[in-house]
Amino acid sequence: MNRRDLELLSSDSARLESRLASDPGLRAVLDDLRETRSLLRRLPARKAPRNFTLTRKMVEKNPPMPRAYPAFRLVTALATLLLFFTVGLNALAPQLASPAPLYGMGGGGGADPEVFSAQAPATEPAAATEAPAAEAPAEILPLPTEMPPAEDSERIAETPAPKNGIDEQPAGRAGKPAPLVPVTWQALLAGIVVIGALLMLLLRQSAISRWRR
């Protein structure tokens, strides 16, 4: 066996040697494989039909670029992708941030906030008064039974708490929601894209001019 075959079988060459000695079939297969390799090596090595040297004309379209060029290309490409991603994300932000009840079921989306605030206290006490009347044990229906008792419902109607909750909503709808990705980040990415592209252009131009000289 040559060095490379020993390398191939180095882990348990002793075990293999003993098996080869006891198994003539395996020995024959190994000999065949060796002969196959020898046969492959007998294939005549052809001379190249012509010289494959390059001419200036062949390479002038794409001269060799400096080592830094691929790095600039990668960074610029990544920054461009990230920029598009953040722009898309911010464009989708209002839709992602809007609460479902206002735009979804119930038709509350189009309601005037003042009308909505007037209706809200009226419905909540109704739900609260029904809970004790059902006389349900606290363990079975924990959420309704935790509602305030009927005498407290008037106080609830007077408390400004629901109004606060509703006040936040019109503020979010009236003004533009804050973008998920800050604009400064987008500006930074845009800067990287522009600077990267300019540097790539400069590197390319200098490589071409150096090549022509």
Added chain:
Amino acid sequence: MNEQALIQDAQAGNLDAFNALVLHYQDSVFNTALRILGDDDLAADVTQEAFLSAFRSIASFRGGSFKAWLMRTVTNACYDELRRQKRRPTVPLEPENDDGEEIDSPRWLADPDMTPEQKAEADEMEHAIQHCLDNLPVEFKSVVVMADLQGMDYSEVAIAVRVPLGTIKSRLARARLRLRECLQGFAELLPASFRLEEGTSLG
């Protein structure tokens, strides 16, 4: 030839330095392409393409075996060509005789070192081996061409093909087994000393 100096000069854009490397490696690169593709003209085209691509990307060569790096370029070019052939299969315009067999290449007849009989035998043997190589899956073929035909180290082949050394060894073993089975069908074409025994198997 100071290979390192030539590579550095080529990386600085020196075409003459790169061409010195081309002259040194062009036979190996052409033979690798020829054995993977099985066609002289295609192999020549791919070799030219591989050298052009190597020059354009020589800045990315970070040291190590330049031959392995070059072989990676040529095997990638061969894979691209094989994929292109798969998409757009073509019929070769090989000259054939009345029985539909390919006419011997005049290149063999022009070899001054061989008798006509030797030329015919060598040609048949080469055809048989190339036929068996062509029937191998491409990932086996590239490994067997580089290790067994080009005599490259397994580690160099691993770098060229970008797979672990263990995978190279297993691919090589499987490729040789398949070649052995295939070449048994051409026993009469092989030299007496290379007629492989029939009926031996690992089972």
